[in-house]
Amino acid sequence: MADSDMGRSNRADPITPLVGGTAASARSAGAIASVAAARRRSKKPKEKLPPLPFKRWVREVGWRHLVALIVVFFALYPVVWIISASVNPVDSLSNAKLIPDGATLDSYRTIFSNPALNPFMTWLWNSWKISILAASFNLLLAAMAAYAFSRFRFKGRRLGLLSLLLVQVFPQYLMFIAIFLILQRIGVVFPAFGLNTHAGLILVYLGGAIGFNTFLIKGFMDSVPMSLDEAARVDGAGPSLIFWRIILPLTRPILAVIFIITVVNTFSEYLLARTMLRSTSQLTYILGLQNYTIAEYASKWGELAAGAVVGALPIVVTFLIAQKAIVSGLTQGSVKG
Amino acid sequence: MTDLDIRQPEGSERTDRWSSSLGLGFWLKMAGLALLDALAVYAFIVFFGEGDWIIAGFLAVLVLLINWVYLWPGTGALRWLTPGLTFLLVFMIIPIIFTAFVSVTNWSTGHTLSKDQAIAVLESKPYLDPDAAEVVFGLAVYQDPGTGELLFLLVNDDTGEIIAGIPRPASAEPAEDGTVDVATYDVVEGDDGLPASVGPFVQLSGARLFAVANELKSWTLDLPNGEAIPIGTSRIRVVQGAQRFVYAPETDTLFDRATDQACTPDDEGSFVCADGSVLEPGWRVVVGFENYWNILTDARIRGPILGVLAWNIIFALGSVVLTFTLGLALALTFNSKRMRATGIYRSIYILPYAIPAFLSVLIWRGLLNEQFGQINRLLSTFGIDPVPWLTNPTWAKIALLLVNTWLGFTYMYLISTGALTSIPTELQEAARVDGANAFQVFRRITFPMLMVSLAPLLIGSFAFNFNNFVIVEFLTQGGPPILDASVPVGATDILITFTFNIAVSAGRGNNYGVGTAITILIFFILVIISSIGFRFTRRLEDIYGGL
Numbered sequence: 001m002a003d004s005d006m007g008r009s010n011r012a013d014p015i016t017p018l019v020g021g022t023a024a025s026a027r028s029a030g031a032i033a034s035v036a037a038a039r040r041r042s043k044k045p046k047e048k049l050p051p052l053p054f055k056r057w058v059r060e061v062g063w064r065h066l067v068a069l070i071v072v073f074f075a076l077y078p079v080v081w082i083i084s085a086s087v088n089p090v091d092s093l094s095n096a097k098l099i100p101d102g103a104t105l106d107s108y109r110t111i112f113s114n115p116a117l118n119p120f121m122t123w124l125w126n127s128w129k130i131s132i133l134a135a136s137f138n139l140l141l142a143a144m145a146a147y148a149f150s151r152f153r154f155k156g157r158r159l160g161l162l163s164l165l166l167v168q169v170f171p172q173y174l175m176f177i178a179i180f181l182i183l184q185r186i187g188v189v190f191p192a193f194g195l196n197t198h199a200g201l202i203l204v205y206l207g208g209a210i211g212f213n214t215f216l217i218k219g220f221m222d223s224v225p226m227s228l229d230e231a232a233r234v235d236g237a238g239p240s241l242i243f244w245r246i247i248l249p250l251t252r253p254i255l256a257v258i259f260i261i262t263v264v265n266t267f268s269e270y271l272l273a274r275t276m277l278r279s280t281s282q283l284t285y286i287l288g289l290q291n292y293t294i295a296e297y298a299s300k301w302g303e304l305a306a307g308a309v310v311g312a313l314p315i316v317v318t319f320l321i322a323q324k325a326i327v328s329g330l331t332q333g334s335v336k337g
Numbered sequence: 338m339t340d341l342d343i344r345q346p347e348g349s350e351r352t353d354r355w356s357s358s359l360g361l362g363f364w365l366k367m368a369g370l371a372l373l374d375a376l377a378v379y380a381f382i383v384f385f386g387e388g389d390w391i392i393a394g395f396l397a398v399l400v401l402l403i404n405w406v407y408l409w410p411g412t413g414a415l416r417w418l419t420p421g422l423t424f425l426l427v428f429m430i431i432p433i434i435f436t437a438f439v440s441v442t443n444w445s446t447g448h449t450l451s452k453d454q455a456i457a458v459l460e461s462k463p464y465l466d467p468d469a470a471e472v473v474f475g476l477a478v479y480q481d482p483g484t485g486e487l488l489f490l491l492v493n494d495d496t497g498e499i500i501a502g503i504p505r506p507a508s509a510e511p512a513e514d515g516t517v518d519v520a521t522y523d524v525v526e527g528d529d530g531l532p533a534s535v536g537p538f539v540q541l542s543g544a545r546l547f548a549v550a551n552e553l554k555s556w557t558l559d560l561p562n563g564e565a566i567p568i569g570t571s572r573i574r575v576v577q578g579a580q581r582f583v584y585a586p587e588t589d590t591l592f593d594r595a596t597d598q599a600c601t602p603d604d605e606g607s608f609v610c611a612d613g614s615v616l617e618p619g620w621r622v623v624v625g626f627e628n629y630w631n632i633l634t635d636a637r638i639r640g641p642i643l644g645v646l647a648w649n650i651i652f653a654l655g656s657v658v659l660t661f662t663l664g665l666a667l668a669l670t671f672n673s674k675r676m677r678a679t680g681i682y683r684s685i686y687i688l689p690y691a692i693p694a695f696l697s698v699l700i701w702r703g704l705l706n707e708q709f710g711q712i713n714r715l716l717s718t719f720g721i722d723p724v725p726w727l728t729n730p731t732w733a734k735i736a737l738l739l740v741n742t743w744l745g746f747t748y749m750y751l752i753s754t755g756a757l758t759s760i761p762t763e764l765q766e767a768a769r770v771d772g773a774n775a776f777q778v779f780r781r782i783t784f785p786m787l788m789v790s791l792a793p794l795l796i797g798s799f800a801f802n803f804n805n806f807v808i809v810e811f812l813t814q815g816g817p818p819i820l821d822a823s824v825p826v827g828a829t830d831i832l833i834t835f836t837f838n839i840a841v842s843a844g845r846g847n848n849y850g851v852g853t854a855i856t857i858l859i860f861f862i863l864v865i866i867s868s869i870g871f872r873f874t875r876r877l878e879d880i881y882g883g884l
Contacts (some may be wrong), residue, residue, distance in 0.1 A: 001545070017795060049675055061675045068682050071667055074743065075689050081711050082700045141421035152414035160418075167429060171804060171869045174856055175432035177840050177849050178439060182432065186393070189383045207428025210421035239417075240362055257761070268693040270807050271833075276839055286695045290811065292700060301703060308696040319691035 066081050083127040086305035107302035111310065120307050122281055123288030127267055127311075130198050130284060134205040135262035139255060146217035147243050151229065164211055172208040173271040179204055180275040196278045204272055220254040221247055258324055264315055285311055349374045370407055374400065378696025399423070433860075440628055440853035446607050447847035455620040456584050456591070459608070463562070463578035464595040474500070474565070476573040477531050478546060478553065479538035486617070487549075488517075488538040489558050490531065491565060491573055501535065501563070504556040546570055582616075637823040640772035642855070643837070645821075647833040653735060653802040657795055659683040659742040665787075669779070672757050690747035701740045702727070705812075730828035732815050737743035737829055741808055745798070752794055753787065761787045796870035800863055804833045832859050 014058040052060065082096065086107050088100040149161060150153075172179075180195070183204065187194015194200055224247060232242050248255070273284050283291065289307060292300070377400040384393040403423065404616055406415045416567035442448075450458065475492040491500040502516040522536030542547065550570045557681035558565040563578040582600075583592045591600040591608050600610040632638050665688075671679050689697065704711045705726035713723045726736045760783070768778045809815060814833045825838050832855060840852030 050677070057675075061673065061677075064670045064673060064676050065678075067667070067670045071663075071746075072682065072685050075686055075747075077711075078697060078700045078704055078743070079688055079692070081704060085703070136742045141424065144417045147416040147422040148417035150631050152417070157414075167425070167433075169800075169858055170433060172429055172432075173806070174804065174859060175429070175436050176837075177853050177856065178432040178435035179428065180841070181439070181444075181849070182428075182435065189380045203424070204428050205774065206424040207432075208425075210418075210425055214421070239413075243417075264691075264693060268695055268807065270695065286693075289695070289699060293702075304703075305701065308700055312692045312696050315693060316688065316691045319687055323684070323687065331551065336634075 005011070025131055027192060044160055047150075082305045082308055087311050088305075090302075093219045105148065107306035109309070110303050111306050115284070118292075118303065119280060119283075119288065120285075120292075120303075120310070123283050123285045124311060126198065126283065127285040130202055130205075131263045131266040134202045134266045135259055137206055138209040138213070138262050141206060141258050142211075142213040142258070143217055143248065143251070143255065144243075145210040145214045146221055147239075147247060149214065150218045150221035151226075151242075161215075164214060168211045172204075173269070176275045179272060183276060194284055195276055197276075201273060202275045204276070205266060205269070211261070216258060217251060217254055220251045224250045256322065265313070353781040366407060371406065373403065399426070430543060436853045436856055436860075439849050440857050441623055441625055442621050442850050443606055443619075443624045443627075443850040444853075445851075446848070448548055448619045448621045450618055450620050452602075452606075452620040452622075456617050458618055459582045459591060460580060460584055462581045464581035472575045473568070474575055476567060476569075476571055478541045478549065478570070479535055480541050480545075480549070481537040482539060483537060486538070488535060488555065489556075489565065489567075489573065490519075490535070491558075491575070492531070500560070500565075502558040502560070504565075507555050507557045507566075513559065514561050515562065621839050623883055624850070628850045629857075631851070631855055632858070638851075641819070641822050641826040642832075645826060645830050645832055645835050648734065648829065649803060652734070652741075652829075652831060653799050653805075655738050656741040656745060656805070657799050657803040659738060660745035660749045660798070661791075661795060663742060663746040664751075665753045667746070667750045668753035668757050671754065686747050686750060688747075689743050690751075694744055695807050695811050697744065698740060698808050701736075701743070702812055705736050705740075705810075727813055728817055733817060733829045737808065737812055740812055741802065741805070744808065745802075746787050747799070752791060756787050756790045757783075759790070792873055793870055796866060796873065800866050800870075803831075803862070803866070804859065805831070806833045806837070808835050810837075832862075 012108075051057075080174045084098050084100060087103040087105065089102045089106065090100070111118055115122050138254055149157060183193075183195050183200050186200065187197075192199055193199075193203060228246055228250075229242050237245070268286060269284075270286050273287055277283055277287060280288075280291075289311070291305070292307070293304060345661040347353075377396060381393050381396055384396065396492045403419060406419050466552070472493075475494055477490040477492065479488040479490060480486065481488070487504055489502055489504050490601045490713055492498075499519070500516055503513060509872070519532070519535055522538075524532045524536075525534045527533030527540060528708060531540065546569070546797045551569040553570060556567060558573075559593050560575065560578075563574050563576050565575045568574045579594070581593060581595050583594065584590075585592065589602060592598075593600055596610070596612070599609040600616060603609045605619070605624070606622035608616040610616065670676075671682070707713060707714075707723055707728060709723050710726070712726070716724065718724075724732055726732050747851045764786075765778050767774075768782055773781070809829055809831055813827065815830035815838070817829075818825070818827045826835060836852050837857070839848050839855070841847055
């Protein structure tokens with residue numbers, strides 16, 4: 001059956017057939033690739049090689065470390081300076097010393113206090129709320145659709161999969177004008193879901209839920225043996241039970257990756273949020289910081305730097321932790337029996 | 338067991354319905370469906386009542402379909418697809434179609450209403466009918482000594498009725514209603530039956546009244562249905578307002594009673610009067626391909642847009658080439674059995690990838706500041722003069738590419754490493770045995786094999802960077818601006834930022850029609866990129882697929 005062939009080719013390598021223009025696709029694919037690479041690497045432990053004489057070591061290995069260190073400098077340069085600026089008692093971006101004289105946490109104190117003057121925390125809270133809610137619903141919708149494509153055989157299945165791919169060519173944010181006008185209309189009837197509401201923005205984000213993520217999850221679900229479903233069915237379980245109790249737990253690693261990526265992408269989404277949200281108290285972090293930058297750039301560099309550190313920290317930590325957690329989830333969580 | 342084929346879930350769906358139809362899940366589903374239906378009925382009534390047949394009809398069909406899916410037996414897969422598909426339809430497919438529709442209209446500031454709404458707005462506009470009977474009131478003038486602000490108190494001589502209000506200069510835009518309620522102020526009664534002061538306003542009399550007498554006539558007080566104009570220091574003439582425009586549906590004309598002329602609708606969605614004046618607001622009309630035509634032929638738009646398009650392609654291509662070169666070089670550097678500490682390096686390299694791009698771009702903007710930025714400070718230690726990173730058109734472009742390289746090399750490094758580890762090493766070793774040097778092996782064997790799996794991702798990356806709004810908006814905001822351009826455009830604007838400025842940027846009005854027309858052009862470019870992507874992938878697979 002042609003349909004099942006398609007499933008299998010996706011399983012072999014879920015990322016190759018996809019040419020998408022969305023940030024989600026680029027980022028997810030990267031994460032999957034890195035996970036896959038890490039998995040391969042962790043499977044074969046480094047072989048013990050005899051030590052080289054120093055000159056040969058420099059020629060064969062040393063230069064590699066040199067290149068790596070130059071790139072480390074490149075990668076860390078802005079990160080280090082932003083931390084430096086955030087503890088600088090003088091609100092200035094020119095700072096001769098890496099560790100400024102009289103380093104202080106005042107900038108952090110400012111952004112954590114006084115929400116009326118510097119609503120950093122309001123914006124951050126808005127962003128996390130919207131990102132996590134949108135990503136959760138997103139994941140649920142994508143997983144449900146993936147389940148349908150992976151476990152059901154129906155007319156138009158192949159066409160459906162193909163159309164999903166084609167729609168992905170147009171990233172949703174390109175339609176910001178049309179979405180703005182539609183939301184304006186919805187707001188007339190349901191003000192709670194109209195412009196300048198978080199609920200409306202979350203609904204809009206769900207428009208992109210099924211698409212690339214559905215493919216990744218479907219590829220993963222295809223690798224869960226059908227015999228598990230069958231056994232459960234013999235025991236009297238229906239599709240819902242199989243979905244919640246068998247398929248979802250077994251696809252947890254990929255769901256975790258996609259959840260993290262979706263949260264980060266939603267956190268950084270600009271165009272749709274900009275066209276929807278207006279009042280200062282409703283803004284997301286990205287919009288709030290931009291407004292702050294325009295209004296206060298020259299004078300409040302320290303607070304902006306602290307704001308960047310506070311905004312980035314949870315995500316960076318998650319990335320660093322998830323790197324390992326997901327790899328181990330992938331290597332150990334393979335289906336048993 | 339094999340007879341009960343696992344690929345027949347429809348059969349099992351039936352069992353499920355019977356076995357779990359009274360479970361918690363069932364009731365949750367029913368409650369959700371009931372809520373959805375209730376909201377839908379309400380929305381339907383509202384839209385139907387407003388005469389919005391298209392939305393009402395669409396809503397009805399959609400909700401009936403959803404009900405069918407969840408109430409009818411045997412809809413199997415659709416039950417799992419419907420939630421996602423509904424959102425895809427409402428916030429993805431319809432916006433695509435709607436974008437195409439808006440692009441053939443003149444939808445913009447001044448043309449946001451339907452024709453009926455525009456007529457209603459025009460018909461509600463008042464004017465001062467010179468023939469209407471006028472009433473003369475007694476006038477008392479008050480002034481706030483602190484601010485100099487005036488307050489008029491109108492006294493009807495016959496009835497004793499009092500109207501208070503804050504006037505505006507006669508040359509200013511008419512206000513809706515300038516009256517105020519005296520009761521909201523602390524009123525101090527005076528000798529002549531009128532208040533001596535109303536809140537901060539003190540009655541003017543004698544010399545102080547004469548001081549303002551000459552300018553009194555330049556003030557007007559807006560009443561809810563007319564205007565009050567001073568005709569001296571103690572009298573004021575009240576003129577009744579009247580409906581200015583009257584619409585005659587049978588002739589589709591609007592009669593202007595103030596100037597006694599008929600105004601007829603034109604093709605552009607406005608009423609044009611006999612003397613050539615155009616009435617505001619207009620309404621939205623379908624103008625066909627005029628927006629596209631303007632983009633392609635109007636030199637004032639075409640010139641900037643071609644520049645933007647050229648830079649857009651250079652930016653996307655340059656970003657992919659630079660990030661991929663660095664990422665692949667790094668992956669090759671690490672591709673050695675003797676290389677140690679790769680995990681630590683990777684954890685550092687993941688930072689630019691993990692930090693949300695808008696935060697790091699804001700940081701870069703500070704670092705690249707010409708006067709105070711750390712980059713120029715670093716360069717000055719090598720004796721290099723300050724570089725105008727964000728203010729010079731060429732340097733701003735270089736800065737964008739530099740920052741985008743920083744943002745993107747990690748992704749390329751990760752996917753290159755993944756692809757490198759997955760290609761077999763036998764061929765490379767065989768080539769080395771045959772005398773090929775390291776570069777030849779890379780050029781002839783490793784690189785082509787890498788491209789089989791990476792080419793689609795590179796094209797995806799190109800498509801992503803083609804619309805990389807955030808980096809441009811946060812680093813340069815499209816600037817530095819091109820000053821002699823007729824449309825607001827900057828040296829580093831890409832199509833999407835350009836569109837955004839035209840469509841929603843504050844201050845210059847919104848032109849949704851032209852904005853969506855450019856969006857459709859972007860759609861076409863994306864379709865071309867993607868189809869090249871698909872074809873390119875297939876060709877590479879034909880050539881190297883057998884390896």
